[in-house]
Amino acid sequence: MHTTHEKFEEMATILKQEKIAEGIYSMWLGTKEIAAHAKAGQFVSLYCNEGSRLLPRPISICEIDQKEHAVRLVYRVVGKGTDEFSGMDAGMQLKVVGPLGNGFPKGEKKAFLIGGGIGIPPMLELAKELDCEKQIVLGFRDELFLMDEFKEQGEVYIATEDGSAGTKGNVLDAIRENALTADVIYACGPAPMLRALKEYAQENDIECWISMEERMACGIGACLACVCKSKEVDAHSNVKNKRICKEGPVFAAGEVDF
Amino acid sequence: MNLKVDLCGVTLENPVMTASGTFGSGEEYSEFVDLNKLGAVVTKGVANVPWEGNPTPRVAEVYGGMLNAIGLQNPGIDLFIKRDIPFLKQYDTKIIVNVCGHTTEEYIEVVERLSDQPVDLLEINISCPNVKEGGIAFGQNPKTVEGITREIKKHAKQPVIMKLSPNVTDITEMARAAEAGGADALSMINTITGMKIDIHRRCFALANRTGGMSGPAVHPVAVRMVYQSAQAVKIPIIGMGGILNAEDAIEMILAGATAVSVGTANFTNPRVSEEVVDGIRAYMERYQVADIKELIGAVHDR
Numbered sequence: 001m002h003t004t005h006e007k008f009e010e011m012a013t014i015l016k017q018e019k020i021a022e023g024i025y026s027m028w029l030g031t032k033e034i035a036a037h038a039k040a041g042q043f044v045s046l047y048c049n050e051g052s053r054l055l056p057r058p059i060s061i062c063e064i065d066q067k068e069h070a071v072r073l074v075y076r077v078v079g080k081g082t083d084e085f086s087g088m089d090a091g092m093q094l095k096v097v098g099p100l101g102n103g104f105p106k107g108e109k110k111a112f113l114i115g116g117g118i119g120i121p122p123m124l125e126l127a128k129e130l131d132c133e134k135q136i137v138l139g140f141r142d143e144l145f146l147m148d149e150f151k152e153q154g155e156v157y158i159a160t161e162d163g164s165a166g167t168k169g170n171v172l173d174a175i176r177e178n179a180l181t182a183d184v185i186y187a188c189g190p191a192p193m194l195r196a197l198k199e200y201a202q203e204n205d206i207e208c209w210i211s212m213e214e215r216m217a218c219g220i221g222a223c224l225a226c227v228c229k230s231k232e233v234d235a236h237s238n239v240k241n242k243r244i245c246k247e248g249p250v251f252a253a254g255e256v257d258f
Numbered sequence: 259m260n261l262k263v264d265l266c267g268v269t270l271e272n273p274v275m276t277a278s279g280t281f282g283s284g285e286e287y288s289e290f291v292d293l294n295k296l297g298a299v300v301t302k303g304v305a306n307v308p309w310e311g312n313p314t315p316r317v318a319e320v321y322g323g324m325l326n327a328i329g330l331q332n333p334g335i336d337l338f339i340k341r342d343i344p345f346l347k348q349y350d351t352k353i354i355v356n357v358c359g360h361t362t363e364e365y366i367e368v369v370e371r372l373s374d375q376p377v378d379l380l381e382i383n384i385s386c387p388n389v390k391e392g393g394i395a396f397g398q399n400p401k402t403v404e405g406i407t408r409e410i411k412k413h414a415k416q417p418v419i420m421k422l423s424p425n426v427t428d429i430t431e432m433a434r435a436a437e438a439g440g441a442d443a444l445s446m447i448n449t450i451t452g453m454k455i456d457i458h459r460r461c462f463a464l465a466n467r468t469g470g471m472s473g474p475a476v477h478p479v480a481v482r483m484v485y486q487s488a489q490a491v492k493i494p495i496i497g498m499g500g501i502l503n504a505e506d507a508i509e510m511i512l513a514g515a516t517a518v519s520v521g522t523a524n525f526t527n528p529r530v531s532e533e534v535v536d537g538i539r540a541y542m543e544r545y546q547v548a549d550i551k552e553l554i555g556a557v558h559d560r
Contacts, residue, residue, distance in 0.1 A: 006289075007289055007290075009290065009528065009529070047526070052321050052322045053319060054319065054322070054323065054324055054473050054474075054522060054523075054525060054526045055317070055319045055324060055525055055526070056525070056526075081319075097528065214314050214315065215314065215315040215316065215317050215318065216317070217317045217324065217326070217525045218280070218286070218524065218525050218528075219525075220286045220287070220289070220290075220528065221282065221286045222280065222281055222282035222286040222287060222524070223279070223280060223282075223317070223326075223328070223525065224282075224302070224311065224316070224328050224331045225314075225315075225316045225317040225326065225328060226314070226316075227311070227314060227316075227331070228314070236333070237308075237331065237333060238308040238333030238334055238337045239308045239309070239310045239311075239331065239333070240310065241310060241311065241331060246286075
């Protein structure tokens with residue numbers, strides 16, 4: 001399902017930045033073209049201003065505000081690059097390229113929107129764009145974030161590893177504890193969670209769309225760094241590898257092996 | 259003002275090309291760069307059959323550079339001829355195909371398949387540090403460098419560029435060996451073998467454990483090797499290694515490179531290859547250089 005979307009390179013201005021949980025930041029970026037063209041499930045490449053950091057950081061889009069020409073990125077500080085971003089204030093500028101990758105295919109079936117950890121943010125824009133019955137299931141380590149925004153979009157069920165809120169355990173534990181059902185899964189989160197959801201979808205014979213991540217370099221499909229294994233030979237690579245940045249990051253769970 | 263350079267009988271509109279492996283076959287970057295403005299596009303390495311490459315993670319960032327261990331994933335020569343060459347033919351730029359293989363026979367098979375294709379030059383990758391067979395195994399011993407160069411020259415219809423590894427004690431030995439084997443040009447440097455360790459998880463950052471280092475941190479090493487090789491051989495040299503901008507490219511040309519390749523910098527700035535061309539032009543205007551050939555190897559002592 002590799003299609004070419006128009007990509008834009010912009011110097012974006014930070015409109016607002018705040019810490020929303022320990023190590024997790026929310027940044028609104030003023031980007032005219034990217035905001036106008038982005039869809040839920042796509043990501044942007046964010047470039048560091050510090051010149052020793054050469055590679056862009058791929059960050060999923062959490063919200064799109066076309067009217068205000070802005071996109072919201074919610075990211076975890078995991079290294080020097082994201083640490084640099086987190087120290088920037090409103091008014092400062094960052095180079096950004098996007099929107100990248102393919103978004104989630106949107107239907108009308110009753111849907112599970114499932115996010116785990118830093119895979120939670122992209123599910124927010126999807127929740128806003130989907131016009132169907134939604135059950136939002138979010139898995140946190142401990143501290144919750146983006147809860148108010150999600151509650152505006154539908155029923156929210158949560159799981160925490162330490163049991164401090166919602167179901168103690170993971171997102172599947174929350175689904176079972178609340179006896180939830182749906183006809184399609186949209187998910188983003190750590191690989192073990194996605195693996196469990198792929199299995200759950202197969203057992204229940206429902207559609208399942210997952211958003212994957214991997215270390216990237218170019219972000220546009222040229223360098224072949226961010227591949228994942230595919231079930232069939234991929235049309236572009238001619239081997240059983242798909243580029244997460246280009247054919248993904250959203251895949252039908254059945255087409256990838258991970 | 260003349261920016262044209264001659265590379266073994268092929269005239270490039272300007273000396274700027276893309277480094278193999280960083281630019282695919284140009285399609286993805288064509289959304290950011292006008293490929294017509296580049297001297298040449300050097301493709302990702304292609305083998306006789308599709309290669310799956312290495313497990314992920316395949317890249318890691320380091321201070322002023324990056325490590326990669328892609329493992330030469332490629333779609334194989336059949337699909338490459340059907341899809342990638344026709345794509346590049348739409349543009350007014352020279353096409354340089356990078357060729358990889360595990361054995362001499364595999365290199366030769368690709369070279370022969372390309373013999374009737376609209377390809378201007380071949381770049382032979384005997385310097386990839388990330389594959390177990392072939393690649394660098396051919397590039398670290400002068401006798402093997404000379405031998406494989408000679409074998410490839412017997413079968414190649416296009417001029418042959420041998421891409422050398424910096425992971426050797428004396429680059430000039432390899433440069434001379436390739437020249438003795440009949441190489442029409444050299445390109446250098448491929449990446450420098452490196453390693454990164456994630457101290458928090460106490461594991462290797464790359465699935466392959468080691469990877470090839472590139473980026474501005476390796477630029478001075480590359481400039482030195484281009485300079486030394488230019489003193490040692492008569493054939494033209496394509497300089498690469500950490501070129502981030504026109505200044506870096508000009509340094510490489512002054513060291514003795516006839517042309518330059520921009521690699522890792524594409525990841526930092528997808529428009530960089532075109533910007534390097536513009537920057538070289540601006541430098542020539544500033545110093546009133548009428549012909550870029552005046553700059554090739556023009557470095558002198560203080």
